[in-house]
Amino acid sequence: MNPSETPLSVVRAILDRVLDAAFPARCAGCGREGPPLCRSCLPALDARLDLPAGVPLGLPAEIPVPLLQLEWCAPFRGIVRDALHRLKYAGERRLAEPLGMAAARRWERAGVGADLVMHVPVHAERARARGYDQAELVARVAARHLDLPFAAGLVRVRATTAQFDLDRADRAANVAGAFAIAGAGSSRVGDGRVRPGADVRGRWVLLVDDVMTTGATLAACAGVLEAAGAMAVSAVTIARER
Ligand SMILES: [Zn+2]
Structure with missing residues (x-):
């Protein structure tokens, strides 16, 4: 291959x-050299695994409309928070594997149904700067383990303020109109494979994101998907921040 033609992905x-090789991987939880999350730190991801589905969220409306179901793996603290920060800000992409598997485990245990996995996208500029979209990586792993198709079918059309800087009412306003269907209607569903610009009509979408707080972001995405004809939208996140 002519080096000038080497695709960026190969270079990366x-x-x-x-x-x-230069910086041996360390556990995001305890710093021990080895896998991105060691065997003693991994169980932190399953903090809620054995809880029944539908545990009250402590929100004004139990589940943000129009979400059908909302599940998460663990509270946003300690090892789980460290792992999510490493994935998001330190380029430790390998964490997507254990995190995505945890989301799949919780969903397998508590999820009522879904036939298509999608993620809550970061703004394209942020994904470009970071080199990846962390929620997409996690969602792809979860979809694989759940044996469901994945579609990168949503785009963030407007950069939003970080939700943790806002109060509850402002959070909903902040994400209103922030998402849209990617290349709406540009490809069809039918052979079980869905491409960006997915037709979500009649589908039961499982939204995957890294962290949820009030669920306003997930609800905004669900609204867009339902307006595009999705039959139902459920969601699972790695962590929930209170
Ligand atoms: Zn560890």
Whole structure:
């Protein structure tokens, strides 16, 4: 291959290996050298695994309309918060595997149904700067483990203020109109494979995100999907911040 034609993804993969060799991976929880989350820290992701589905959220409306179901793996603290920060801000992409598997485990245990997995996208500029969209990585892993198709079918059309800087009412206003269907109607569902610009009509979508607080962001995405004809929208996140 002519080096000038080397795709960016290949360059990135090589760079990742070089960096991995130079900086051996450490556990995001305890700092021990080895996998991105070691065996003693992994169970933190399953803090809620054995809880029954539908545990009250302590929100004014139990589940933000129009979500059908909302589940999460663990509280946003300690090892779980450290792991999500490492995935989001420190480029530790390998964490998507254990985090996505945790989301799949919780959903397998508590989820009522869904036939298509999607993620809550970050703004394209942020994904470009970071090199990836962390929620997409997690959602892809979860979809694989749930044996469901994945579609990168939503886009964030407007950059939003970080939700943790806002109070409850402002959070809903902040995300209103922030999402849209990607390339609406540009591809069809039918062979079980869905491409960006997915037709979500009649589908039961499982939204995956890294952290939820009030659920306003998930509800905004669900509204867009239902307006595009989705039959129902449920959601699972890795953590919930209170
Ligand atoms: Zn550890």
